[in-house]
Amino acid sequence: MTDVSEYVMICVAWPYANGPLHLGHVAGCYLPPDIQARFERAKGNRVLMVSGSDEHGTPITVSAELEGVKPQDIVDRYHKINHQALLDLGCSWEPKIDPRGVEYGGSLFNRTSDIRHKTIVQENFTKLLDAGLFERRTSQQYYEVSSDNKGRFLPDRYVEGICPTCDSDGARGDQCDECGATYEAIELKSPKSKMNPEAEIEIRDTDHFFYRLDLFQDVLEQHAESRSSVWKSNVKAMTKQWLDMGLRPRAVTRDLSWGIPLPLEDNEWKGKCVYVWFEAVQGYTTCAQIWSESIANKGGHPDGKDSWKKWWMVDKNGNSPRHLYFLGKDNIPFHTVIWPALIMGLNHANAGKNSSQPVELPSVGELALETNVPAMEYLMLAGGQFSKSRKHAVWLPSFLQRFDPDTLRYYLSINMPENHDTDFNWPDFVEKINSELIAAYGNFVHRILTLGARLPNTANGPFESLEIHSITAKHSEKLEKIHLEITTSLERHRYKEALRYVMNAAQYGNQIIQAATPWKYLGDKFDGSDAAKESLASLAFGWRICRYLAVVTQPFLPFSAQKLWESLGQSGQVAEKDWYSAIDWQADMTWKDQNPEPLFKRLELDEILKQEQSLVSKEVTDSNPISNVKGGKKGGKKMNKQIEGIQYLDFNDFMKVELKVGKITSVEEHPNADKLYVVNLDDGDNGRVICAGIKQYYTAEQLTGMQVVFVSNLQPRPLRGVTSEGMMLAADDGNGQVKLITVDGQISTGSTVR
RNA sequence: AACGAGGUGGGGUAGUCUGGAUAUCCCGUCGGGCUCAUAACCCGGAGAUCGAUGGUUCAAAUCCAUCCCUCGUUACCA
Secondary structure (H helix, E strand, O other): OOOOOOEEEEEEOOOEOOOOOEHHHHHHHHHHHHHHHHHHHHOOOEEEEEEEEEOOOHHHHHHHHHHOOOHHHHHHHHHHHHHHHHHHOOOOOOOOEOOOOHHHEEEEEEEOOOHHHHHHHHHHHHHHHHOOOEEEEEEEEEEEEOOOOOOEEOOHHHEEEEOOOOOOOOEEOOEOOOOOOEOOHHHOEEEEEOOOOOOEEEEEEEEEEEEOHHHHHHHHHHHHHHOOOOOOHHHHHHHHHHHHHOOOOEEOEEEOOOOOEOOOOOHHHOOEEEOHHHHHOOHHHHHHHHHHHHHHOOOOOOOHHHOHHHHHEOOOOOOOOEEEEEOEHHHHHHHHHHHHHHHHHHHHHHOOOOOOOOOOOOOOOOEOOOOEOOOEOOEEEOOOOOOOOOOOOOEHHHHHHHOOHHHHHHHHHHOOOOOOOEEEOHHHHHHHHHHHHHHHHHHHHHHHHHHHHOOOOOOOOOOHHHOOHHHHHHHHHHHHHHHHHHHHHHHOOOHHHHHHHHHHHHHHHHHHHHHHOHHHHOHHHOOOOHHHHHHHHHHHHHHHHHHHHHHHHOOOOHHHHHHHHHHOOOOOOHHHOOHHHHHOOOOOOOOOOOOOOOOOOOOOHHHHHHHHHHHHHHHHHHOOOOOOOOOOOOOOOOHHHHOOOOOOOOHHHHHHOOEEEEEEEEEEEOOOOOOOEEEEEEOOOOOEEEEEOOOOOOOHHHHOOOEEEEEOOOOOEEEOOEEEOOEEOEEEOOOOOEEEOOOOOOOOOOOEEO
């Protein structure tokens, strides 16, 4: 054990509880913190790891509305699913108290709907308000009027109308897709609610509080400067970009139904909630406080309910606990600019200062700022051979039903998007598992265990009497060097590199065994010669390498590390072993008398692809692959079946639709769009131009000469610069198949369809 | 089109922030060895003017400028 154990706070981005996690999330922000936490614990540090489900905000109410259930049902469902999936992946969210004792910390995967979270957020809100760090502003916002008194304010992206600049229809809240203009949402002509187009809409004044981020400009620049040597370049760049733009006050309240209400009595604040960004980030501290109160306190931590301060406050010597935040690259500025500004704001308020006094970096007894933000790039989900045409996600829960979690942990670690985006694809997954994880590491271990099983056993296993330290000294030296490299890499958050070094150790083991050829001296063949003794001494050292590997693979591959540990006859949990015991060459040798079993099973690509095929199509049709990245959009496909009931169309309305037969005379590329063709159509009259989004399904040659059915009396509309005068009908199976509707045999163009 | 990321032997990659002399690792390929081990292991060879051009430098994959290409996200599918 190192004699000074550090306080390490590991903060994991809060997954948004409106869908299951997918492998991109795992690689980006759920696996790396677990590796880090396991590593820190093994080094003897005191680790507190926090995260939880982010359960408030508009997207969840929208999901709920679409499914016809309550928001609470949605968040309950996904909190459970995601929490379980993370546990199945081996992420150490359980037990909540460190096995070494509560003073060493623990972990808590909480949720923002926790009443205690709500209470603390409201207290903090009040503190910041009283310190004058909020300013109140009035703005105008669309309001959806409803007869039953259930009117609501509409966020900009839920409003559509006519562009004030180019007069085209379908412009969104604050930006027109047609001409690219941006404007204030209230300038929009004939605005409509996107969710409920029939509803009457009006502009109303609404008051909100804004956090005075502008007051933190200088101090945040100092902070960023002080971290410039530890932050990765993408973190530095994105932070700088934000600071260079200049910080402006940012809204902390919203007209929102699903969230934490403002802690204000006045009637005018009814129906308003704390903006989700403002409350969810506070989860990092609230979760620590809740852990402290409900877990550490009961678990007998000497500081009781205040134990969280050990992980959050700058201590009396001015030392800060180490704070590591794990998140995707899209979240960087939130954690390097906005969140530090909130922390310093709370410090400011706690010190009894107000907005006229300058804000300062944390000092003794105050909340500390982040040490490092090892943000990842994205893991891409490549279609590979099954579905090039459309993207498919691989969901964590279904993955874990079929594969050993350690295989996923290995693949994502060795392929981690540390510096740039990387791809997930099945052939690569199978290859890496079979030829690296299994062939190099798994095979080496199995080699040693089976060779050992063939030696005559003694009290402490077959190897003990065979050791000759003078012969293997150079091997221990080499492994110590590798151990140092692994350690250094992990300290620098270079997981890929660290795991590569681990594999080097296994490879080195194979080299030793290959050179020693111990199989020549087994059983009857043992002749007592020096060569035989040296050979078997190397084999015995193989046992030590296995033990070494169990310790150093543990942060990455906790399940197989434990399995190996037990196969070696070692007792207890390898996760609780000291990191440096890997290179303790005097450790007592042990043995488990048994038939050794391989650590992993080889994967068969053909089988996986077959299964995956069915999995993909199944998930598109019967699951809900809604992205749960915050601010992510839902795919269009699954909307169909989620619409409640059928919306009947009036017969007279239907009769207004005029369908005709036309013949495609020529097809051109749209000058300004990837998916559109400009189709010239002979409509039996003067001809017309239609823009059609079928570029990915038909070539221009295929289309030319086709007879198609089109809507002739649709209001013409410009589409990215070209006016489209109608719509061709096509069938879409929702799985990437699109076919135009044609007529059975020849008929003159312009014929009416009835 | 906007924004983001990337172009390194046949495929996939490390190294680029912090310039330095034989450019890393995995797969494939060719040759050899081993036969204990999960068609696994070990050794060796071939194969790269590090996207292009220009610049800075004693020295550039690495820094600067311009250009080309690819991918992702978003938008367009009336």
